Amino acid sequence: MQKMLTIISNVLRGSARRNAASLVVASRSYADFTPEATFDIKKVDLHRLEEGPPLTATLTREEGLKYYRTMQTIRRMELKADQLYKQKIIRGFCHLYDGQEACAVGIEGGITLSDHLITAYRAHGYTLTRGGTVREIMAELTGRRGGIAKGKGGSMHMYTKNFYGGNGIVGAQVPLGAGVALACKYLGNDQLCVSLYGDGAANQGQIFETYNMSSLWKLPIIFICENNQYAMGTSVERSAASTEYYKRGDYIPGIRVDGMDVLCVREATKFAAAHCRSGKGPILMELQTYRYHGHSMSDPGVSYRTREEIQEVRSKSDPISMLKDRMLSNNMASIEELKEIDIAVRKEIEDAAQFATTDPEPPLDDLCSHIFANDQPFEVRGATPWTKLTSTS
């Protein structure tokens, strides 16, 4: 009987594959999937630590599907943004995150939404993992009133609860993150702040000032350096006397992690979060990752690195492929199921793009609003003394 069922299900699956994937109704019950599996993950490099995160990670089926879906959403959203930028529907600066998805998703897997996070301008992925929707992110990129910042901020200035952007000035977000951490300690709420920066920003003086104060005052902050090897057009070798970014905190313990593996990132983040919450003060994580696009949409990304290098990373270390292979080879999901997720994601992105291109621009009444908080409305000088505009909070 069992054999019969298997044959029938195989036939059904086979025909489904020839036709649209949507024909597939799970011909296999959930009982057939492995509910959870444990994977070996790369050992991290340690600095001023006796022990690091565990060498294995347990992934449940639900987690796997969730991470897959989120990473795929970020990937597709960024590629859509690329398209819209080339059509000039998105303007100004646009820094894309494809290739680095495992970082955003892995970090969120190691903390909770009541923790805090701040990053630099390559922020679309984090806006999503921190609670933003694709619709409001895309509408912000196209500068519409439905955008997450009502169209006033743009790509680099998106905010959600416990997510402080999106910051345009390199390095400035790091002391800001320490300030958030200070507030967490001050309020005694057992929350922490994840403060992200890139390999380019790692040389900024204000980061070292922040290391010092965070350590002195034992702030619950996780410094995370997303090392994607290039600061705009300058490779790490050309900009840093020491490229061991996880050691640059000197007296701050550090770990260097494979940022292309979502499980590595998650386990490292859990480890770091435990360190912070135990009152030991800051800890530094270097995530070794890679961006497929250039620095921004105005950078083709191939004048300072080779296409072969990009291709190599794509084929050998892609974070989404890595997770997919793990789940499939451990029978944690079926190909069809993942394809369904792909289709659903694609639809979500299309709908969001549709919204983002049809939603109207912000009203002119909004031009001067949001200068001060909790204030009476006041007059704002326009381009001429006769142009009287009003600002509301």
Added chain:
Amino acid sequence: MHFLVANEILYCIEDYCIKAFCKLRTSRSSLTEDRSKMASIRCFLRSGKSAVSVVLRREFSKTSPAAVQVNVRDALNQAMDEELERDEKVFLLGEEVAQYDGAYKVSRGLWKKYGDKRIIDTPITEMGFAGIAVGAAFAGLRPICEFMTWNFSMQAIDQVINSAAKTYYMSAGAQPVPIVFRGPNGSSAGVAAQHSQCFAAWYGHCPGLKVVSPWNSEDARGLLKAAIRDNNPVVFLENELMYGVPFDLSEEVMHKDFVLPIGKAKVERQGTHITLVSHSRCVGFCLDAAAVLAKEGVECEVVNLRTIRPLDVETIEASVMKTGHLVTVEGGWPQYGVGAEICARIMEGPAFNYLDAPAVRVTGVDIPMPYAKILEDHSVPQIKDIIFTVKKVLNM
């Protein structure tokens, strides 16, 4: 140096001839002519020779033999190239200036030509490399320190003001600081609040700094060369949206020793009814507005400041004494801005008595720069704002 003087003499002679020619041709209202004559006499009595030369030296757009079309980016590039070649002590440092050819391609080809020693890529550490640049200037080199945009100079502003601007004074003349800080300033397109600020007023506020704001390719070329040759710290405010705009440059301008005097404004368009004073990209808007207004019989005189500090008050005053009306136009915020300074100086000087109406400023809107296109368009002065203001001032 001699070229500068020769240049000025040439301008004077040319100007005088054209002025004399015009007098024969144009029919201006006698009131305006009288005013103009009065202005000259008063100027002459007030400050003698320099005033006369100011009145005589009111240049306007010439159609000299155009040698070549050069956009602002290439004008800057060529200026730097020539100065690097002329003086070994000149070098360029900044983010992406070398191997990337410059974030906006202004330093394209320079690293290939001059190498690592003279074209230096820095890490993203403005406070640090600005300090290093100033130190190099202390020791006798002539650095060009590029900020990718002037917004990032805020990270380094202490070095610009406290280390560069004030040192010659504090050392009672013992320590000059021959440095040029340059980069794009002001609003661009869609780059939002943290990348769109104008710093003309901020730096223009500080004694010890020269602050230059070119508009076209001739300005860019002549003023950058002058800045590099100047033994003082110069803040050189470029404009990203002007980089790609081409202008005709005469053979004379293309000469490798062509420099423009820092601290001298240029009258880009002669007019009789109202003076428009502006700097950088807004000069172009003023000229566009003037063309529209000319059709309605209003002749605007457009003054291109070229330099924010030291401010060429004399040229502005002479123009206001001729036209009796003043509008300043700038991209920056109104409060404590360039226009505010100009209005204050006019109030305090002889030109005040010639004003037939209060001087008015056209400025950027007093808000952080929004991202959405419709909002951004309404955050900066538009040509229609200039036209509207002119008509209001002239009571039309």
